[in-house]
């Protein structure tokens with residue numbers, strides 16, 4: 075991969091729902107598909123469990139990109155969780171973009187338990203995108219002008 | 221105003237209401253404050269003028285717990301907040317006797333001061349019944365005049381309309397004040413580069429002294445236990461604390477009220493640092509309007525809030541980048 079020899083190591087957080095995307099990540103692993111180690115996965119019970127503040131907090135702590143993966147719409151383990159999550163994330167990403175965290179740094183991708191390939195492709199393309207954007211603004215400094 | 225006082229007296233006397241929630245004169249000509257009046261006699265201190273920007277609907281949360289009905293004076297924009305509070309089960313409609321009061325735009329003392337007017341002694345033309353388009357201001361340096369429109373609160377320039385959404389009776393004339401579009405500034409910021417956006421908000425938010433006035437005044441911020449009062453989090457309500465909750469205060473609060481904020485403008489009005497807080501709320505409102513259909517919180521008392529609702533074919537979050 076072209077990105078491997080660059081010195082910038084982005085910090086990337088991936089929230090994955092337990093039922094689909096985390097299992098998809100597992101499948102990617104057992105199928106020996108690779109994706110960059112810059113991605114740190116946090117397992118959540120449902121994409122709807124991702125409080126928008128989790129994402130804000132990841133950026134506040136210095137993340138360069140945050141991606142959330144859940145079951146495809148219609149396939150949520152809890153029926154409708156991802157529909158609510160979809161609205162929340164759309165509004166949150168738009169707000170983040172508005173305050174200077176450009177929208178390429180946030181992504182939602184629906185990945186099922188059978189989509190190991192999609193999982194690894196998604197992570198590869200997301201890491202590449204963050205590489206091209208470079209370091210993020212320090213969102214934690216939003217309230218202090220030095 | 222006299223008509224309003226007379227009616228309030230009548231309703232107090234015949235026992236329809238147990239108290240009146242309105243505004244009373246402050247120490248200075250431009251700082252009337254929200255107040256309860258329990259007797260016809262005390263109504264002598266009642267005022268209603270151009271400086272009565274304070275939205276009284278939030279006070280009805282406490283007043284709903286009191287014995288008897290409370291007469292509450294609501295301006296057109298305040299009635300949206302009241303509806304929203306009914307929807308959230310925070311006020312009791314049966315406990316309120318709502319007089320929809322007319323409004324010809326409310327004044328912002330900072331806008332007057334910014335025009336170099338100092339040492340204010342009295343202000344003429346701020347009465348609701350005054351037809352004057354100019355304010356005559358007596359200062360210790362002599363008389364000054366300022367156009368009423370140039371002294372209005374930002375929110376009155378983009379007024380949602382002078383229709384009371386909920387009332388028992390209406391008193392007083394209103395005057396159209398809208399002369400701008402509320403999303404103009406949001407659209408301007410949307411077009412900036414990421415660095416410029418960040419710099420803009422950093423400059424504004426760095427002024428915050430974390431006084432909590434914006435939260436305390438906000439009718440949508442009516443949670444019994446606010447996350448910013450919880451000592452389980454690191455939110456000590458001090459400007460220099462660098463916990464997540466403190467640093468992200470404005471964004472967190474804006475998200476908490478997204479879909480519930482009626483754009484009443486109180487947060488921006490009370491901020492002692494003049495931070496344009498409405499820019500956050502309006503960004504959410506603009507997005508909700510564009511993505512999920514026009515929605516005005518407080519328009520009614522039973523529609524579903526956009527964030528507790530969904531459709532199968534909602535836009536994907538990637539739309540944020542595609543809209544450009």
Ligand code: SF4
Nearest residue numbers: 428429431432434491
């Ligand atoms: S009112 Fe203004 S200064 Fe006070 S906490 Fe809110 S934003 Fe900060």
Ligand code: SF4
Nearest residue numbers: 438481483484485487
């Ligand atoms: S956030 Fe501001 S404009 Fe919105 S309801 Fe609260 S005080 Fe009013």
Ligand code: SF4
Nearest residue numbers: 441443446447473476
């Ligand atoms: S800031 Fe959030 S938790 Fe606090 S009162 Fe407002 S909506 Fe409720």
